Amino acid sequence: MRQSRAFWAAFALLTWATALSAANPCVGVFAVFYLALALVSLVAYLVMRSGARRLASAAGRTATDGAGTIDRDATRRGVSHMSRALFGMVALLSVVVAVATLLLTMLGLDPRSGRRAMLPVQLAPFDAAFDLWAVSAVMGVVGGVLLVTAGKDVRAWLGSVA
Numbered sequence: 001m002r003q004s005r006a007f008w009a010a011f012a013l014l015t016w017a018t019a020l021s022a023a024n025p026c027v028g029v030f031a032v033f034y035l036a037l038a039l040v041s042l043v044a045y046l047v048m049r050s051g052a053r054r055l056a057s058a059a060g061r062t063a064t065d066g067a068g069t070i071d072r073d074a075t076r077r078g079v080s081h082m083s084r085a086l087f088g089m090v091a092l093l094s095v096v097v098a099v100a101t102l103l104l105t106m107l108g109l110d111p112r113s114g115r116r117a118m119l120p121v122q123l124a125p126f127d128a129a130f131d132l133w134a135v136s137a138v139m140g141v142v143g144g145v146l147l148v149t150a151g152k153d154v155r156a157w158l159g160s161v162a
Helices: 005-023 028-059 072-110 126-160
Strands: none
Touching: 005 028, 005 126, 028 072, 028 126, 072 126
């Protein structure tokens, strides 16, 4: 069972989106939402991978009614549902976070009430705020799309286990 390149690419994109959002003076602390999405997807991926490994190791053994067996169908269904639900949710929430950070950027750039940094230290000038938002939003949305592809990889692993 190979690692999912799509997942690791998505994780890297979400992590870089976190860094760029933290550098954006209008978003600042709220970059933690991208970080939370990246960490939730990482934990879900590791849990799904361990479930697929358990299925692969149990496929070689004969099923007995002892205490050492696992319910293959329940494990397969659980991992499949998790790959659809969690990765789909993270993909959807990455779009929501991109829109929310756009609103924060627009409010931060408002000439009357804006121009306040969201972190104690301003990491980038306000002139770069919209550019930083655009790059982080594209990274976040592409990361969400790649997570959906990673969910397909997990279901392909399940299909390959006899």
